[in-house]
Amino acid sequence: MNVQRLRLIVQLISFVILVYGGYFAIDFGSRLPTFSCAFVEGNGGACFLISLQHQLARPLPAFLGSAGIKLLTTIGIVALLAIVLNKAWCGWICPFGFMQDLITKLRNALDFDLSRLSWAAGRRYRPVKYILLALLILLPLAIGNLGLSRDFTAPFCQLCPARPLMPLLVGDLTEFHIDFSSLPGLILTTAAIVLVGLFFTAAFVKRRFLCSYCPMLAFLSLFDKIGLVSLKKDGQRCTRCGNCYRACPMEIREIETEKQKTNLVTQDCILCLRCIESCPESKALKATFAGLPILTASEEGFLKRQQKISRGGEA
Amino acid sequence: MGMGGGKLLVRGGDFPPGPSQADNAGIAGTQFWLEKPDNSVMSLGLDKKRGGYKVSYATGQGGHYRIVGYNGNEVRNGSRLHLFSFYEFMAHGDKPQPQPGERGDRRGYLDGRPVFELTRVYDSERGRFRSRAGDRAVVRVLFRGQPASDVPVTLTTARNWSKTARTDASGNAEFTLIKDVFQDGPFDKNRSSLFMLKAEHTEPATGQISGIGFEQERYVATLSFPVYPDSGEWESKRMAFLVAFATMLAAATAIGINRSRNRRRQRS
Numbered sequence: 001m002n003v004q005r006l007r008l009i010v011q012l013i014s015f016v017i018l019v020y021g022g023y024f025a026i027d028f029g030s031r032l033p034t035f036s037c038a039f040v041e042g043n044g045g046a047c048f049l050i051s052l053q054h055q056l057a058r059p060l061p062a063f064l065g066s067a068g069i070k071l072l073t074t075i076g077i078v079a080l081l082a083i084v085l086n087k088a089w090c091g092w093i094c095p096f097g098f099m100q101d102l103i104t105k106l107r108n109a110l111d112f113d114l115s116r117l118s119w120a121a122g123r124r125y126r127p128v129k130y131i132l133l134a135l136l137i138l139l140p141l142a143i144g145n146l147g148l149s150r151d152f153t154a155p156f157c158q159l160c161p162a163r164p165l166m167p168l169l170v171g172d173l174t175e176f177h178i179d180f181s182s183l184p185g186l187i188l189t190t191a192a193i194v195l196v197g198l199f200f201t202a203a204f205v206k207r208r209f210l211c212s213y214c215p216m217l218a219f220l221s222l223f224d225k226i227g228l229v230s231l232k233k234d235g236q237r238c239t240r241c242g243n244c245y246r247a248c249p250m251e252i253r254e255i256e257t258e259k260q261k262t263n264l265v266t267q268d269c270i271l272c273l274r275c276i277e278s279c280p281e282s283k284a285l286k287a288t289f290a291g292l293p294i295l296t297a298s299e300e301g302f303l304k305r306q307q308k309i310s311r312g313g314e315a
Numbered sequence: 316m317g318m319g320g321g322k323l324l325v326r327g328g329d330f331p332p333g334p335s336q337a338d339n340a341g342i343a344g345t346q347f348w349l350e351k352p353d354n355s356v357m358s359l360g361l362d363k364k365r366g367g368y369k370v371s372y373a374t375g376q377g378g379h380y381r382i383v384g385y386n387g388n389e390v391r392n393g394s395r396l397h398l399f400s401f402y403e404f405m406a407h408g409d410k411p412q413p414q415p416g417e418r419g420d421r422r423g424y425l426d427g428r429p430v431f432e433l434t435r436v437y438d439s440e441r442g443r444f445r446s447r448a449g450d451r452a453v454v455r456v457l458f459r460g461q462p463a464s465d466v467p468v469t470l471t472t473a474r475n476w477s478k479t480a481r482t483d484a485s486g487n488a489e490f491t492l493i494k495d496v497f498q499d500g501p502f503d504k505n506r507s508s509l510f511m512l513k514a515e516h517t518e519p520a521t522g523q524i525s526g527i528g529f530e531q532e533r534y535v536a537t538l539s540f541p542v543y544p545d546s547g548e549w550e551s552k553r554m555a556f557l558v559a560f561a562t563m564l565a566a567a568t569a570i571g572i573n574r575s576r577n578r579r580r581q582r583s
Contacts, residue, residue: 164555176552178550197565
């Protein structure tokens with residue numbers, strides 16, 4: 001089966017389970033390293049960032065007791081899940097990423113041009129996700145220890161566009177609002193709504209637009225090197241044709257330019273495996289799980305892609 | 316009420332508290348229990364605090380908790396008074412599996428449940444965490460574990476507005492939580508107003524307590540809970556739609572301008 005079709009099916013199943021799973025008595029808990037919003041009533045599993053932010057908003061001495069054990073349990077479970085699937089959480093499971101992929105498919109269907117950030121601009125914006133990750137850890141700590149206003153509770157969830165957007169999928173409008181009760185609330189919820197607007201426009205012209213700034217991707221990047229799923233490149237076989245870069249929804253230049261490194265799960269990679277599918281050089285790129293190959297680049301894959309392009313598909 | 320624990324101020328006398336001192340005389344003889352989400356019950360100690368009383372509790376699990384106070388030692392006007400006070404709250408965190416209900420025999424309890432119960436019935440899990448002005452509040456009265464019908468239940472707010480409803484055949488009575496948040500200074504969505512529900516039921520019975528005889532038993536249950544401002548007071552959905560639409564329009568315009576500029580550049 002075509003890998004991208006398989007990915008689409010996995011994404012669709014994950015989407016249904018994570019967004020509507022509660023209606024079928026499915027509950028994967030609230031420690032998933034993926035953007036399944038906890039504010040969706042009846043979700044089948046929720047993003048761990050909300051638990052993490054609430055757990056961090058305590059005085060430091062509390063971490064010596066049960067709060068510390070709970071925090072370590074959360075981090076331990078998320079780390080384990082991140083090690084097993086690595087960034088495939090983003091490329092194959094994330095419901096918010098899937099929604100962006102659907103917008104891309106709509107763009108393809110309407111034959112609307114794709115936009116690309118320049119390489120320099122892409123590099124300039126890369127630290128944004130790390131800054132967001134640092135803030136979502138530091139602000140709750142400041143609430144518990146430096147007396148920062150509770151209006152900053154779960155700051156990232158107030159800012160995250162998934163919070164107003166994803167509950168709409170179950171017909172719940174309650175989170176789609178601007179909060180006028182405090183200045184931090186006003187700023188954060190307005191930013192979230194602005195991001196919702198950008199989600200529908202920017203994601204329409206740039207693939208996975210919001211993923212480049214996602215702190216979850218930054219968190220998962222910590223496990224790039226030890227994740228069981230990895231993306232390997234044989235620099236000797238690569239001819240730098242650039243197909244992989246053009247296919248990459250995250251516009252990762254290193255996939256084309258890198259000759260020395262063998263593990264190419266870079267900080268922005270979402271392990272969608274489009275690069276492997278589009279690579280014309282046999283065995284130049286391959287994906288492995290615990291060292292065992294699961295997908296290898298081949299001429300056949302390249303030809304399939306060419307056929308798709310000739311049929312008017314996405315380049 | 317987060318995970319970890321908290322303190323609850325216990326106060327006797329009128330509700331809402333008037334200018335007079337609280338009547339805390341009977342509180343010292345009241346026993347308190349914490350009913351946990353796993354169905355276990357823990358006895359709570361009563362501590363003196365600045366002329367009043369408080370109970371401290373620990374919450375290690377997420378889920379629905381209830382503090383139950385019981386005092387049944389008093390005889391007034393020939394009636395033995397069974398006074399139950401309830402306070403319910405939710406704690407965030409992992410919910411334990413409820414254990415098969417062995418809650419033991421306690422004063423005021425029968426078969427593991429308070430003899431006279433006044434409890435909220437919630438439409439959704441979210442409603443348990445926070446009651447808001449405008450919400451529908453359904454309360455259930457149980458006597459010896461069975462729904463008690465035709466029992467008057469009175470809802471009293473912090474500014475002494477009250478309404479009485481009678482329970483139906485399934486022991487339920489329904490109220491709408493009115494807007495009753497009075498506060499000085501800037502608006503604070505996290506500042507609540509305390510509401511109290513009170514139910515009474517009388518049964519004929521004879522007996523003696525400390526040499527004082529009684530001809531009936533009067534069961535009184537109170538349930539206190541905080542009510543927060545309705546989100547409509549501090550949220551605007553209309554503004555959110557407007558901002559989202561304006562952003563989309565601005566972004567689409569910016570993309571369009573950028574593209575036409577690029578096209579012109581390419582042509583030249």
